[in-house]
Amino acid sequence: MSSILITGASKGVGRATAAELAKRGHRVVATARDPRTLDGLDVDQRLRLDVTDQASVDAAIDQAGEIDTLVSNAGVIFAAAVEASPLSEIERLYSQNTVGAIRVVQALLPQMRQRGKGRLVFVSSMGGRIVLPGNSAYAASKWALEAFGETLAIELSGLGIDVTLAEPGPISSGALDNVTIYSLPGVSDDPYAALVGGSIPPEMMSTPEQAAAALAELVEADTVPLRVPVGPVAQHVLAARDAAPYDQPFLPA
Template sequence: MASILITGASKGVGRATARELAKRGHRVVATARDPRTLEDLDVDQRLRLDVSDQASVEAAVEQAGEIDTLLSNAAVIFRAAVEASPTDELERLYAQNTVGAIRVTQALLPQMRRRRQGRLLFVSSVGGRTVIPGNAAYAATKWALEGFAETLAVEVADFGIDVTLAQPGPISSGALDDMLTYRLPDDPYAELLSGGIPPEVMVTPEYVATALADLVELPSVPLRVPVGPLAEEVIAARDRAPYDRPFVR
């Protein structure tokens, strides 16, 4: 049985993974900005944790005690062409998706180093390796997270700590149904940003939760793990594509 701290457990993948890990008998510490959203989860602890607030992170880590695995899941998203992306919203996404993940990691690393054991499991995205129009801000935060995580994997290997990035494709959690979107007047990018994601290519939060729970339990993990058929196909295509021109054109 492992002790797992999950960020962003109030809904979607975080909630489904908390349930899956608890069902498997693990000690689960579920966290969210509003712990009232966690009341119906049958887990060991339900704590307030805002990844963008240092004091909140430190308090939650202290209350959680010894943690074997961090499952860093908290993230936000919006849709916009680069030209239409408000800079304050870009900063908000980086603060949550990238800096927030690193902040929680920094808070947990000292205890993992002392024990010379631990696992850092980051929920990245197929968008952490590929791009589509309108998704630049979210993708950039995940590309940055992947850079941090890959470097971190080298830095902590000698302390018995491993690092892995789960890369799911689009998830039918509801987050993509009515996404916050920014557009320019008489939007010159309207055609590029038209259309949505076909439901048939999405995976469910429970599908991703099973994959994440398996990564918690594996004796050793690879650095990157595509989650779902679409993610596997798209990332493989990205790996084959030439890097001297945009993948999407």
């Protein structure tokens, strides 16, 4: 049995992962900005943790005690062409998706280093390896997370702490149902409108439970690879990305 802390466990993949790992007999510490959203989760602890608030992170880590594995899942998204993306919203995505993830890691690493053992499981995205029109800010925050994760894998390789980046494709968690979309202000004929905010066919989506099962396997595995595509769409798209010319933009067919 491992002690596992999960960020962003109020809904979707985070909640499903907390439930799956608890069902497998692990000690699960589920966290969210509002701990009331964790009601009904049958886990060891339900704690407030806002990845953008250092005091909140420190308090949660202190209450959680010894943690073997972090599942870093908290994240947000919006859709907009680069020209139409509000800078404040780009900063918000970086603050939560990237800096917030590293803030939690920094709080946990001292205890993991002292024990000489630990695992960091980052919930990245296939968007951390590719870009789509209208998705630049989210993808950039995940590309940055991938850079931090790969660097951590190198820095921690001799300390008994391993790192893996899970890269899911689209997931039917509800997060993509009502994505905030920004268009060019004051422009009646937005040239980017056809590129932004298209719906994803349901048959292309994995369920939160499927993603949770994949994450649970990464938590329990003896060893983990640096990167793991999660779901058939991510596997197909990232294989195509790897085979595509390096000197040209790549757009999945």
